[in-house]
Amino acid sequence: MFRGCEPRIPFSFGLTTGAVMFPDIARDDVFRLETRRLWLRWPRLSDAPAIERYCAKWEVARYTARIPHPYPKGSAERFVFAAREGNTLGRDLAMMITPLGAPSRILGAISLERRGTDRLTLGYALAPEAWGRGYGTEAGRAIVDAAFSLSAVVEVDASVRVENPASGRVLEKIGFVRVGRGLRGAPARGAMVECDAYVLPRNDWTARREAASLETAR
Ligand SMILES: CC(C)(COP(=O)(O)OP(=O)(O)OC[C@H]1O[C@@H](n2cnc3c(N)ncnc32)[C@H](O)[C@@H]1OP(=O)(O)O)[C@@H](O)C(=O)NCCC(=O)NCCS
Numbered sequence: 001m002f003r004g005c006e007p008r009i010p011f012s013f014g015l016t017t018g019a020v021m022f023p024d025i026a027r028d029d030v031f032r033l034e035t036r037r038l039w040l041r042w043p044r045l046s047d048a049p050a051i052e053r054y055c056a057k058w059e060v061a062r063y064t065a066r067i068p069h070p071y072p073k074g075s076a077e078r079f080v081f082a083a084r085e086g087n088t089l090g091r092d093l094a095m096m097i098t099p100l101g102a103p104s105r106i107l108g109a110i111s112l113e114r115r116g117t118d119r120l121t122l123g124y125a126l127a128p129e130a131w132g133r134g135y136g137t138e139a140g141r142a143i144v145d146a147a148f149s150l151s152a153v154v155e156v157d158a159s160v161r162v163e164n165p166a167s168g169r170v171l172e173k174i175g176f177v178r179v180g181r182g183l184r185g186a187p188a189r190g191a192m193v194e195c196d197a198y199v200l201p202r203n204d205w206t207a208r209r210e211a212a213s214l215e216t217a218r
Contacts, residue, residue: 020090021114021151027090033142038135039103040095040110040142042087043080047096050106051076054127063164064125065186065193083111093146097126097139110139112147112156120147122158124170136170144174148205155202159184159195168196175208176200 025031033040043051054060056071068075086092094111098104108126115121122144126136147153158176160167168178176198183192 019117021112021120021153022087022090022093023150024090026093026146026150027088029084029087031087033095033146034100035138035142037100038107038138038142039098039100040139041098041103043083043094043096043109045077045080046104047106048076048080050127051079051109054106054108055079055125057128059128060125061188063161063167064123064188065184066188067125068188079109083109086113092120093143095139095143097124097130097135107135108139110143112143115157118152118154120151120153120156122156122171124167131166136167137173140170140174144200144205145209148202153202156200156205158198160198162194162196168198171198171200174200175204177204 029042029044031042052071052075055067055076056069058069061067061069061071083092083094087094092111092113094109094113096109097107099107106127107130108124110122110124112120112122122140124136124140144156147156156176158171160171162181172178177200178196179199180197181194182197184195186193
């Protein structure tokens with residue numbers, strides 16, 4: 001399942017606990033994850049025009065809780081500064097998704113945000129021209145692998161609008177399990193919206209990884 005999407009990171013760097021989720025290696029802006037087709041790297045200010053281009057599209061914003069529509073000028077820059085702050089503090093891990101070897105071509109963004117002391121919430125949005133090629137799943141696996149490998153997180157969660165089956169499918173392919181349905185606040189939509197809640201506990205992630213290693217060894 002995880003074959004070809006392994007983040008190439010030195011796993012020997014110490015795990016972290018407590019308020020700081022991610023260790024020093026992830027808190028430096030040279031940190032990068034590599035998959036078969038993608039690089040995931042820290043956001044930078046020069047990404048703002050590309051971020052604005054896709055975030056301004058209704059088909060991108062409509063199922064998200066926090067991308068406003070219309071997309072106000074300066075929002076992309078604010079996203080970059082906030083992402084870099086969260087990454088620097090080791091609280092979150094927000095990464096731009098680019099093709100492998102083309103770090104200036106933005107396909108989208110993906111993030112893990114700390115929730116409480118030992119949980120992370122996954123979020124992502126890709127530019128429409130990048131949809132339907134498996135990039136969301138590939139980037140999702142990479143950042144989730146990094147989370148469990150680099151931090152002491154016990155569970156990663158995500159919530160998906162019930163009208164957004166593509167996103168639910170991405171989570172299922174990564175190994176998330178749907179655990180319920182209910183109303184969630186979506187500040188950018190100005191309302192509560194009906195969402196499916198998904199979780200990926202560390203034990204499930206470990207079991208999937210072991211099964212994938214056995215499959216590869218065969
Ligand atoms: C959701 C999103 C990240 C998916 O990215 P992606 O790169 O297209 O996803 P993938 O190609 O890895 O996988 C999509 C899966 O959904 C499936 N899918 C797509 N549309 C679907 C639909 N209407 N119903 C059911 N499944 C659907 C695809 O067939 C694929 O599954 P498969 O590999 O089993 O065939 C992307 O559409 C996006 O950024 N949307 C806008 C922002 C957003 O919704 N973010 C998520 C908020 S929770």
